[in-house]
């Protein structure tokens with residue numbers, strides 16, 4: 611799996627990671643999801659994205675189970691604090707709970723999940739304190755637009771803001787208008803979530819005669835591989851598809867390590883134009 615430097619961290623992170631929202635929490639589908647995460651790790655999808663919100667902590671426990679026996683240094687684990695835990699003490703306590711559920715002593719990245727009603731300065735101070743305490747290596751935000759990213763940056767004294775994680779798929783390319791150029795300039799990693807758009811998957815364009823279908827056939831790839839490759843074509847962008855089936859993880863692992871042509875990118879650009887506007891969220 612192709613890796614690239616993650617924002618300001620100097621850590622090489624897999625271009626394609628693994629999300630865990632809505633991961634099956636019981637029965638045979640849970641077992642398969644654990645296997646899928648492990649298979650993904652084997653294939654180099656070592657950037658694992660979770661959050662205290664997902665399954666009220668159960669996704670973090672599943673991540674913990676999947677990574678057991680894997681060298682911790684091979685992994686880049688992200689979790690997120692709920693905005694309702696955004697007070698100074700709330701952030702510190704939430705991080706402790708996440709560490710316990712995942713079964714690790716230190717996260718790689720800890721994010722504020724979306725803007726909270728607590729003063730952002732208080733939340734950012736707490737995140738910074740977690741770096742100083744060795745509870746997370748890096749910190750960042752999620753669902754923040756440019757002005758909010760700038761405000762978050764302004765409160766940090768000793769560590770840079772490493773990442774903004776935002777909704778980004780071919781039918782939601784808004785981040786490319788302002789946010790991505792800003793993050794690229796500031797060396798902030800942009801992590802795109804929901805790369806397949808949930809209910810907005812481009813079905814028509816994915817058909818054999820559609821723009822994505824044609825490009826996929828020309829490269830001997832699948833449409834989902836083309837989508838992930840397109841979304842991560844800029845140096846500062848990473849994607850975290852969620853797949854709880856082994857065959858899906860294997861397919862997603864084939865999305866990096868090759869390049870779309872300039873003509874492919876232009877054709878996708880024309881089919882899915884960038885619309886400016888406030889940052890979209892799910």
Ligand code: NAP
Pocket residue numbers: 628629630631632659660723724752753775776802803804805806807808834850851852853854855857858859861862892
């Ligand atoms: P997504 O990754 O765009 O789509 C997930 C869906 O796509 C699942 O139904 C999955 O099926 C399916 N899928 C995955 N790979 C596939 C493949 N190769 N072929 C066919 N189907 C495939 O959506 P998402 O879960 O919303 O977003 C990804 C991750 O981003 C989340 O899990 C979460 O970690 C993160 N996220 C963050 C935020 C935030 O506010 N920061 C918000 C939303 C999401 P199976 O599960 O059956 O394999």
